[in-house]
Amino acid sequence: MSDKITHECGIAMVRLLKPLSYYQEKYGTPLWGFTKLFLLMEKQHNRGQDGAGVACVKSDIAAGDPFMFRERCVKTNPLDKIFKTLLGQYNEKVAEGIIHPEFADTVKKHFDFGGELLMGHLRYGTSGGYNISSCHPFFRRSPWPTRNLALCGNFNMTNTEELNRSLIAMGQHPIFATDTQAMLEKIGFFLDEEHDELFRKFRSEGLTPEETSRKISDELDLTRVITRSATKWDGGYTLCGLIGNGDAFVARDPSGIRPCWYFQNDEVIAFASERAPLMTVFDLTLEEPKEVPPGNVIVMKRNGAISTAPFTPPLPRTSCSFERIYFSRGNDIEIYKERKLLGSRLTEQVLKAVNHDWENTVFSFVPNTAEVAFYGLMHGLREKRRIEVKTALREAAKAGTLTDELIDDLILHNWPRGEKVVSKDIKIRTFIGQEGMRNQLASHVYDITYGSVKPKDHLVCVDDSIVRGTTLRRSILRILSRLNPKKIVIVSTAPQIRFPDCYGIDMSELGKFVAFEATVALLKESGQGHILQEVYELCRQAVAKGECVNHVRKIYEPFTPEQISAKITELVRPKNIEWKGEFEVIFQTIENLHAAVPNHTGDWYFTGKYPTPGGFRVVNQAYLNYFEKGDGRSY
The missing domain is CATH 3.60.20.10 (Aminohydrolase, N-terminal nucleophile (Ntn) domain)
Structure with missing residues (x-):
């Protein structure tokens, strides 16, 4: 992560x-x-x-x-x-x-x-x-x-x-x-x-x-x-x-x-x-x-x-799905398989993002917890490419145009190419008090393999989840842009994190979630800012009455996941870098999450479906805190 x-x-x-x-x-x-x-x-x-x-x-x-x-x-x-x-x-x-x-x-x-x-x-x-x-x-x-x-x-x-x-x-x-x-x-x-x-x-x-x-x-x-x-x-x-x-x-x-x-x-x-x-x-x-x-x-x-x-x-x-995505160590074979499947399930979205340009795409991951999902994505890509190559070879053989050059082109030059592009450097202590200098130090936590990507290449990097998008803004995208790729695609094996957790994970402040930040921006841009006030009134009543209903879900209803992802892409792209290439953020779908991790259905941070009354109280209170500009946890 x-x-x-x-x-x-x-x-x-x-x-x-x-x-x-x-x-x-x-x-x-x-x-x-x-x-x-x-x-x-x-x-x-x-x-x-x-x-x-x-x-x-x-x-x-x-x-x-x-x-x-x-x-x-x-x-x-x-x-x-x-x-x-x-x-x-x-x-x-x-x-x-x-x-x-x-x-x-x-x-x-x-x-x-x-x-x-x-x-x-x-x-x-x-x-x-x-x-x-x-x-x-x-x-x-x-x-x-x-x-x-x-x-x-x-x-x-x-x-x-x-x-x-x-x-x-x-x-x-x-x-x-x-x-x-x-x-x-x-x-x-x-x-x-x-x-x-x-x-x-x-x-x-x-x-x-x-x-x-x-x-x-x-x-x-x-x-x-x-x-x-x-x-x-x-x-x-x-x-x-x-x-x-x-x-x-x-x-x-x-x-x-x-x-x-x-x-x-x-x-x-x-x-x-x-x-x-x-x-x-x-x-x-x-x-x-x-x-x-x-x-x-x-x-x-x-x-x-x-x-x-x-x-x-x-x-x-409703066992916590984040245990499988990120928290537990991946040397449990069932977790290992699930993380590979999470990566594999992203194949179609990734290929669409790079226009199926096999020859000019480099696949990598943001160390180190996303490594297993990266293997899964590479497996899915190879399976997809194998089908394409097999079809092309059959058609060439039927037409009498099968040559060694064609075989080499299909298999050697257009096979999914994985590289370790990003390395996580030793932990840099950021104890200096000035915020600007802390951010500058934090931007050097990651390093890259210079020369591993060409200017004509798309660069796809797998991350296991994106919560606030802070590290993307301040560190990862800045350093990846130094490679000057044609396009950078950041792929999250987890869906958009939209709601607070209150059962173990310390992420209860709504305003810090990049998916929430993007959705609020979309509401205001589309003339639907009134929904923010309406949800505030509903949340206030729900907290007062102890209702088991998540009113914050209404914030997301006007938009598709793709629209929110596009806004996230816009928000996390650093404003002051020279790189002019394309950029896109892709998130796992809820359907693919459930298919990959069928026995851990706890997904309230993605869907807002809480398993206990306390969860509903927390999400509504978290929105009140956000709207009233209050800090701190909501439970």
Whole structure:
């Protein structure tokens, strides 16, 4: 994606089902689980580089000894720093003779992360800033193990204010911060309720305090806790929680918006945001990892019992299509195939844009996430050209005009030509305060292969999505124009992004979407500016009444996607460059998106069809913010 946006975070959890000594004997290290957690997080580093955090719970710890631990970092390369720090502590204690790795009990006693239950989080700063206090996991502490809670997740809630109001109604005094804090307190409240109900029950039965504590731990019902907590949740989420007694849970939203996969055998149960990391880390086949069912919570008890149960009524499945287009790593074979198909589906639009000029067209991509789609486009082009060549050869053979020269011309000189025209240079720090100088520095993030394109050539570059068009304006088009091609065609494998997201992606300000900017310009140019005021009045009424209707869709109704694309082309073309060639921006169609990615139908940022009431509130509020010239997120 050429436009930088912050988005989905990553989760990882490892629950060992055997004592640490088992892994020492079988794998030669008592840190087997700790290492697996690091690898699961490292294989998902694409999901968050603004911060990282890990937590651990040790089971069966003697009274007086700590049992729950956390480490977080928001510095550069946070994941590396966390694990280097923790391993440094471990190795120091080994060198001092405090820890003897061959004796797992010394590891468990003296190493903070020598436990059976481990959880990790990779963060993109979609809300709450970038400081350590906003970094997962969040902790809720208590001297009672069954009241301790560590929480992390890949989620955005659309109704954080409502959740905070419900906490106030319960008698709490919440600190208005992030949705994570609201979720922590919500779950924590019902965790306390569950604990207190069990405490009163066992005390009335005459159990001793030690027996009561043990029975509470055994009978703590996390499925009920999550069910009671989730009554007002609206958003896309995968939540992971650790309880101080050694219980744990992973819950997924009822629409399946946010992804979550797991693997279980007799040694471990492990969770991750993506399937491929589980396959790599645990050496699995494609079929072995399973999806956490939407609307379900998987509960792991301290004694190793594992259960799966629904905690909220199911909703139609609308898994995020951006996971397939861009966010998830492409080494999952299904995602790889889908991205290739997204590229292939653009073949006809691309050929029309270059007038089927095979000989004088160079195909490339804007690194690096669009590379797989580029392969798909090249495959589609070759298939198309193969049909054309086959037809021409048959006609020539029939007419008796088939010659070596004709064969060479058809196959060698007119075959789809792919080049790596654009390279992404090392990241240039743009910390300088003056905006003009920042923009100048940002324009040098990309570089080109000089001489790879001739002045007579069309240059087609694939991008996976275009959100704001800022990078096209300031960087990519300026540098591509130095090649002086006849025409530049930028091809987006995603459709036009027209509506805000509120379920994980940090793109909620309508005025920053280039598709919205282009449509507003078209309305004004065509004498239909009154629609902007009409939609404002409708959105204001909808927000006041809590209506589940997207009035912003009316903005786009007067125009075809092609008209909007043409206006986008006009808007993103830099005004002060010497290059005089043609330029065009092409977007994927909604129909081709659904054909290429059939099982991830969440497309509200393209179509405005939101899966929850909160989405409709957000889109209407986003328009109010735009019209009233307000800044900031709309949820």
